[in-house]
Amino acid sequence: MNSIKLISFRKMVMFLVLLFALVLVGCGNKESEDASNADDNNTTQESSTDNNSTENSSREVTHSLGTTTIEGTPTKIVTLYQGATDVAVAMGIKPVGVVESWADTPYYEYLQKDLEGIPLLGEETQPNLEEIAKLQPDLIIASKNRHEEIYEQLSQIAPTVVHQDVFDFKGTINLIGESTGKEDKAKELLAEWESRVADFQTKIKDKLGDKWPISASVVNFRADHARVYPAGYAGEILTELGFKGPKNITENPLPIVLRFTDKESIPQMDADVIYMFYIEDEATKKTLEEWTSHPLWKELEAVKNDQVYRVEEVYWNFAGGILSAHIMLDDIYDRFELEK
Amino acid sequence: MHNYITVRTKSNKISFQLSKKVAMVTILLCILLCGMIMLALSVGSDFIHPVTVLKELFGYGTGEYLFTIQTLRLPRVLLAVLVGMALAVSGLILQGIIRNPLAAPDIIGVTSGASVGAMLFLTYATVSIHYLPLAAIIGAGVVSAIIYLLSWNKGVTPIRMVLIGIGISALTKGIVTMLIVMGEEVRTTRAYIWLTGSLYGANMQDVYLLLPWVIVLSIFTFVMARVINVKELGDDIAVGVGVQVQVYRLLFLLISVMLAGTAVAFVGGIAFVGLVAPHISRMLVGRSFAALIPISAMVGAIIVIFADIVGRTLFLPKDLPAGVFTAAIGAPFFIYLLFRTRNQHS
Numbered sequence: 001m002n003s004i005k006l007i008s009f010r011k012m013v014m015f016l017v018l019l020f021a022l023v024l025v026g027c028g029n030k031e032s033e034d035a036s037n038a039d040d041n042n043t044t045q046e047s048s049t050d051n052n053s054t055e056n057s058s059r060e061v062t063h064s065l066g067t068t069t070i071e072g073t074p075t076k077i078v079t080l081y082q083g084a085t086d087v088a089v090a091m092g093i094k095p096v097g098v099v100e101s102w103a104d105t106p107y108y109e110y111l112q113k114d115l116e117g118i119p120l121l122g123e124e125t126q127p128n129l130e131e132i133a134k135l136q137p138d139l140i141i142a143s144k145n146r147h148e149e150i151y152e153q154l155s156q157i158a159p160t161v162v163h164q165d166v167f168d169f170k171g172t173i174n175l176i177g178e179s180t181g182k183e184d185k186a187k188e189l190l191a192e193w194e195s196r197v198a199d200f201q202t203k204i205k206d207k208l209g210d211k212w213p214i215s216a217s218v219v220n221f222r223a224d225h226a227r228v229y230p231a232g233y234a235g236e237i238l239t240e241l242g243f244k245g246p247k248n249i250t251e252n253p254l255p256i257v258l259r260f261t262d263k264e265s266i267p268q269m270d271a272d273v274i275y276m277f278y279i280e281d282e283a284t285k286k287t288l289e290e291w292t293s294h295p296l297w298k299e300l301e302a303v304k305n306d307q308v309y310r311v312e313e314v315y316w317n318f319a320g321g322i323l324s325a326h327i328m329l330d331d332i333y334d335r336f337e338l339e340k
Numbered sequence: 341m342h343n344y345i346t347v348r349t350k351s352n353k354i355s356f357q358l359s360k361k362v363a364m365v366t367i368l369l370c371i372l373l374c375g376m377i378m379l380a381l382s383v384g385s386d387f388i389h390p391v392t393v394l395k396e397l398f399g400y401g402t403g404e405y406l407f408t409i410q411t412l413r414l415p416r417v418l419l420a421v422l423v424g425m426a427l428a429v430s431g432l433i434l435q436g437i438i439r440n441p442l443a444a445p446d447i448i449g450v451t452s453g454a455s456v457g458a459m460l461f462l463t464y465a466t467v468s469i470h471y472l473p474l475a476a477i478i479g480a481g482v483v484s485a486i487i488y489l490l491s492w493n494k495g496v497t498p499i500r501m502v503l504i505g506i507g508i509s510a511l512t513k514g515i516v517t518m519l520i521v522m523g524e525e526v527r528t529t530r531a532y533i534w535l536t537g538s539l540y541g542a543n544m545q546d547v548y549l550l551l552p553w554v555i556v557l558s559i560f561t562f563v564m565a566r567v568i569n570v571k572e573l574g575d576d577i578a579v580g581v582g583v584q585v586q587v588y589r590l591l592f593l594l595i596s597v598m599l600a601g602t603a604v605a606f607v608g609g610i611a612f613v614g615l616v617a618p619h620i621s622r623m624l625v626g627r628s629f630a631a632l633i634p635i636s637a638m639v640g641a642i643i644v645i646f647a648d649i650v651g652r653t654l655f656l657p658k659d660l661p662a663g664v665f666t667a668a669i670g671a672p673f674f675i676y677l678l679f680r681t682r683n684q685h686s
Binding site for chain 1: 386412468470526529538541652658661
């Protein structure tokens, strides 16, 4: 019987070292390629800003992932996050394609009339690239947090501008205004919002007197845990209106969301007024009952003063746009019985 | 004896027997795989006729579908093939050297390590998301090394590795959950997709980066096939016929980690392929390791392509992660496997 002769260990080690070298070279190439691409981008940016002064038909928009040249005035616009769809509608633009809404699929009720019949592109987290390409858009509005990986493919379909956060509706307004040549409309929308904020602040001061500013917290109950949104969409709007954040959360800057699984954390929700939202299912209702019947819940300032309100999650969390912000503000006016 | 063709190099360094059955199955799987690739290139939002697809690919088309085929579908299909192959071969090696039919890349910490790496990246990193694969592969390497070192007690026995692997994977799951709870909401949705495993957004660069690993490591495994054949008989026999058990175990573990680690790095935690593909292959051609390598690779590729086709066409316009469907195919098969093993013992 022949004994099995094997390749010597040394040869194998050499082989593996070689292999590593090969792959490292591959990776190295990729990085240098990226670097040279970045250089290209910089140079095009510089040279095209020069062009900009002489040519009005093309626009340079700088955004989270670089600079994009947009020729003429885009008419076929695709929006890839909820806030962008809302803002587009507010600016009088009818997108040619939108992503599915988080609730009331496929469109939020308040946008139903404006969006009726517009092709859907799948979910915000993984929009269908083939569907987008099929629409042959001339501008794509995307978000860095969601679509950074597909930015290059999107850019090959159409000029793509990217906003950092999905819930920063003011940034979205500026970006869409700049990309579509509707800067005036963008300014108008922002000015309108600011005047409403100022109006709210005067009226609430008149109503509450020395007690203003009061603190507010946005609470969300889920099937297996509870959340507080100190910053984020609703949190930031409340801060802009002049509300103080939850009393016992002192981190700076305020965290976007805090998740609690333990009812001992209830004091973290404490504020003069609590706005809460949750979906209607058995598991969530059970969580809600358990948490709101807990002795610590009854100790909360808002609970003692009967200042806990259930609000609509679509406007307070999901939609993330300017129209939804106005609806949210209306809601707050109504709760304080202020005149709009 | 006429059912076998023996292949042997002059120096006796590489030798294997090829049965006619294996040759037949290989050819059939090749045809099936090519068919699946064509199908994957043809279906999507719009059906493009396979003939049109071929024309476009080889430059005789009208260019109408060039973007869809070349930029959107082709990288995705190629990545599916490579990932399927890598996971299947990785699982095959592990099942051979750990001598446990339930061994899979998860057990030696590849998937769980990569998950921790990816979650840390998604939670804390501020650099471009294109570096995510790097974080994942570092995680896979580190956790696998930890498992190996903890299992070391004058050598490593398979059973200790399995047990420690299970322990560490529970620990890493805990870390992943903690990171998800602490992370921002937009990041956690991204994290869930990564954990499920998705071929979405694949580009040719991913393919070029993964290609050398899969090809070189698969060929290397093929060359070393007979050592695994011997190792499957158990450590004692392997030592008896002159195999340096510990050295080869470490070597094969390393190959297995590299294969699964790179695959997982690009697409996330696609589950069950590494477990199921080798079993399907064994049902087709028996236990010859040399034959099992190409067969498992092709079976793995077919499973991943199929899962991706289902994910991106069945629920249009939604584009769902392929990992959902590999689990859907894999989980029932896993139960069947347990069921069959139980009956063997009774």
